[in-house]
Amino acid sequence: MADDGHGLSGPLLGSTLRQALTGAGQILRHAGVDDPMLDAGLLLAHAIQGDRLTLIKDPQRTLSEAEAQTFDGLITARAARQPVSRLLGRREFWSLDLAVDDAVLDPRPDSETIVSAALAHLPQIDGSYRIVDFGTGSGCLLLALLMERGNAWGLGVDLSPAAATLAKTNALSLGPELSARAAFAVGDWGQSLTGGPGAPGLFDLIVSNPPYIPTADIAGLEPEVRRHDPALALDGGSDGLAAYRALMPALPHLLDPKGHAVLECGQGQIPALEMIAVAAGLQVLSRHADMAGIDRCLVVAQK
Numbered sequence: 001m002a003d004d005g006h007g008l009s010g011p012l013l014g015s016t017l018r019q020a021l022t023g024a025g026q027i028l029r030h031a032g033v034d035d036p037m038l039d040a041g042l043l044l045a046h047a048i049q050g051d052r053l054t055l056i057k058d059p060q061r062t063l064s065e066a067e068a069q070t071f072d073g074l075i076t077a078r079a080a081r082q083p084v085s086r087l088l089g090r091r092e093f094w095s096l097d098l099a100v101d102d103a104v105l106d107p108r109p110d111s112e113t114i115v116s117a118a119l120a121h122l123p124q125i126d127g128s129y130r131i132v133d134f135g136t137g138s139g140c141l142l143l144a145l146l147m148e149r150g151n152a153w154g155l156g157v158d159l160s161p162a163a164a165t166l167a168k169t170n171a172l173s174l175g176p177e178l179s180a181r182a183a184f185a186v187g188d189w190g191q192s193l194t195g196g197p198g199a200p201g202l203f204d205l206i207v208s209n210p211p212y213i214p215t216a217d218i219a220g221l222e223p224e225v226r227r228h229d230p231a232l233a234l235d236g237g238s239d240g241l242a243a244y245r246a247l248m249p250a251l252p253h254l255l256d257p258k259g260h261a262v263l264e265c266g267q268g269q270i271p272a273l274e275m276i277a278v279a280a281g282l283q284v285l286s287r288h289a290d291m292a293g294i295d296r297c298l299v300v301a302q303k
Contacts, residue, residue: 014062014063015062015063015068016059016060016061016062016063017044017048017054017055017058017059017060017061017062017063018055018059018060020044020063020068020071021037021040021041021044021055021059024036024040024043024044024071024075025037025040027075027079028040028075028078028079030079031078031079031080031081032081033078033079033081039078039084040075040078041055042084042088043071043074043075043078043084043087043088044071046070046074046087046088047063047067047070047071047074048063048067048071074087081222081223081224081227082224082227082228083106083224083228085100085106086100086101086102086106086228089101091106091107091138091140093107093109093111093112093138093140093144094112094115094140094144094147096140096143096144096147096170096174097173098138098139098140098143098170098173099138099166099169099170099173100138100166101162101166102228102230103160103162103163103166103230104137104138104160104162104163104166104167104230104233105137105138105209105229105230105233105234106224106225106228106229107137107138107140109290109291110264110290110291110292110294110296111140111141111209111264111296112144113264113288113289113290113291113296113297114141114207114209114262114263114264114296114297115141115144115145115148116288117262117286117288117297117299118141118145118205118207118260118262119145119148119149121205121260121262121299122145122148122149122152122204122205124149125148125149125150126149126150126151127149127151127152127204128151128152128153129149129151129152129153129204129205130152130153130154130202130203130204130205130256131145131146131152131153131154131155131203131204131205131206131207132154132155132156132157132193132202132203132205132206132207132254133145133154133155133156133157133206133207133208134157134189134190134206134207134208134210134247135157135158135159135189135208135209135210135211135233135243136156136157136158136163136164136167136184137158137163137167137209137233138163138166138167138170139156139166139167139168139170139171139182139184140170141207141209142154142155142156142167142182142207143167143170143171143174143178143182145205145207146178146181146182147174147178150177152181153181153182153183154181154182154183155182155183155184155185156182156183156184156185157184157185157186157187157189157193158184158186158187159186159187159188159232160186160230160232161186164184164185164186165184167184168182168184171184188246189210189243189246189247189250190246190247190249190250190251190253190254191246191250193250193254202254202256203254203255203256203259204256204258204259204260205259205260205261205262206251206254206255206259206260206261206262207261207262207263208243208247208261208262208263208264209263209264210236210243210244210247210263210264211232211233211234211235211236211240211242211243212236212240212241212243212244212264212265212266212269213234213235213236213240213266214236214237214238214239214240215235215236215237215238216238217240218231218234218235221234236266239272240266240269241269241272241273241276244263244265244273244276245276247263248276248277248279248280248282249280251280251282251300252280252281252282252302255301255302257302258301259301259302260285260299260300260301261282261299261300261301262297262298262299263297263298263299263300264296264297265295265296265297265298267294267295270287270295270298273298274298277298277300281302281303282300282301282302282303283300283301283302283303284298284299284300285299285300285301286298286299287299
């Protein structure tokens with residue numbers, strides 16, 4: 001196995017799992033991948049149709065020809081900065097195994113902050129809550145909440161028909177009990193519900209991870225993001241706040257009087273978000289930081 005500066009250039013046939021893992025890790029490190037050994041391990045486990053425990057239990061096992069070819073292709077693609085989740089077609093979020101594709105934002109651990117904050121406002125484990133997720137993408141937020149609240153019902157709304165279809169697929173993959181409590185629709189933020197099925201007071205909880213990257217900043221994002229996440233899920237307009245301006249005015253008409261909305265945002269955007277919320281007639285309740293200590297979401301309610 002050799003490194004040509006881009007990926008694997010030699011056949012891996014005859015390499016042990018340990019040799020393949022070590023060589024691939026070096027190539028990914030050279031390519032600037034943040035956690036090269038973790039990614040190499042995930043891709044090698046996929047190539048051998050096993051798991052990472054197999055790599056530990058049987059490090060001297062040799063790769064078959066088919067496994068070597070598969071792993072070579074995966075590492076070459078990862079060195080070109082394709083995300084692991086895109087290569088595997090899967091992403092774990094809140095312990096859920098979800099399908100992802102080019103139509104949806106790759107769910108990030110930071111977004112689990114929304115789930116934690118939202119659950120605090122759904123205190124009854126068996127409560128019959130009604131939830132809506134705007135910009136649902138893969139459905140990760142809504143499905144995590146429905147998994148934690150077994151009597152809740154939820155609606156995921158996305159402007160992309162392909163995203164809404166994938167979210168429904170993810171719901172079905174989690175079993176008939178959960179999928180029966182999830183519905184998905186194509187629509188444009190809150191305007192798609194006001195005056196229609198989303199009559200005032202319909203929802204106990206509203207969550208959203210809207211696009212919040214300023215247009216001019218997208219070119220400077222990591223290759224995994226700017227090349228592979230859909231622009232529709234990234235581009236928040238000139239200041240990154242366009243989606244909030246579209247969504248916030250609808251929230252007072254959609255929230256139950258005792259309901260809450262939990263909105264993800266980018267670093268440093270909380271003050272501007274609070275001003276938009278107040279102008280829309282909402283009460284700002286709290287902000288929540290992610291694992292890095294960055295304010296990641298805002299909780300608002302009716303006044």
